[in-house]
Amino acid sequence: MNFTQDPPIEFKKNFITASLTTFDIGGPADIVAWPKNSQELISIIQWANKNNLKNTFLGGGSNVLISDKGIRDLLIVTSGMNEIKILQDDLYEFGAGCDVQELTQWAIKNNLSGLEFAGGLPGSLGGAVWMNARAYGSEFSKIVTWAEAVNQNNEVEFFNNDEMNFVYKHSVFQERPLRLTKVRMKLLTLDDNTSINNKTQSNIDDRDSKDQYHIKSAGCVFKNNYAAGIPSGKLIEDAGLKGYQIGGAEIYAKHANFVVNKNNAKASDVIALMQLAKKAVQDKFNITIEPEVQFIGDFDEFSI
Template identity: 35%
Template structure:
């Protein structure tokens, strides 16, 4: 699985399937249910930490083929496997404003919608109108923005075993140059402030109320602190990075150390943002 995650960490999966379309995904889930097979749906693997023993059952990888993007006037309809950055570029091409802040998010749209990903004061829910999902029975269902129960790094996907397969977004027409300038500015900020040159799962912790995880970790004296090849980024303390040969257990040990240190020194309990999956 380390070949399928940004963290470059994770043991083997039993089987991996590459569905060609939404109906394929539905059929795979129904097959797993009918045969009592565990399954995990994988997008772009950006916000994921896979355990060292890997994943049992079937991994359904959706980002390779479910990546169609259509533009209809001021609407974009995109499949879940499309990268958020690619959807943002499509918005720019059509002078649609609303995805500038998301232009640097590296993950797939499905994963981004599931966690209501955001950056620079914006969230994906700001432009979403409808979301097509597959439920745990393999049935395709459609939800309005309100029915998705969006919150900070939260959606209905977390409340039920749902899989996002298609998203409809509605945006306003804007000025191409203004949109591009904003995207370029956000890209420059990301490139200069985040450790994008090293494997990671993005922000390791959710933002605590009224503060920032990176600041708390920094003032706790943990900038650059490492356990084996897992390290608190020297560039941005909100990121745990893989220096080359870190295992899942190394990263989890470091995360627990960070959480305990911040709790002891500042009374704040940092909550993980990164998703952990696989056999313990």
């Protein structure tokens, strides 16, 4: 890979991406860059375009499986884009790289209600909006009012909530290359934070009781098939696959829709387990389940 001038912002070469993911899986990226704001993001995409390099986007790395061969060209990580601005009463603007767990703690400190459902949710705000992440009876579509994104021509676009095409685990940001940079959310100021703290903490405790913080995973690897009416985890469990292992990866013995990196698992182990689970559910119940986890990087062709 050749380029005449170094990237214009903070970057590293040949960076092992496993450390950027909750799966702890992923080979080297040729270049990783950490923009701190929209201007830096635009400048690094301009630099990549000028050097004919493709770019891949990563938030908190909690919903991705990165190839064992890594990522060619440029990986852009959003964690530095984490500014918070108060726009007016109850309306806040956040950098897309804000860590959701930190945001829920910030909301408690500031007596702000609305984010309790996301207590303990790994990942960045941008990733959560991209996937319309949901938990404990709510989802991001319910609190996001507006977002800014950079499109494939490196132009800034703005979206109101009704333009974000939110449905189950989907947003407009998946429909074409749109890099989320800023997100506005309406949060309600309460006189005291007791109920905010209690609800947030009870969700964190529930996740903790399921050992979610002690395993290397990307959460649920399959979406639920709502037409089928049975959660994917239950289907995989009833197909007899709970605890099944390939290489260093396991269909989690405590929750069959999680795949766990138990012992230096490769991305190929995770893919093999997902292919097995999908086929078993299809064969046994005639129900099709689709991946939720996003496959990023230099994969040989495969299908799940």
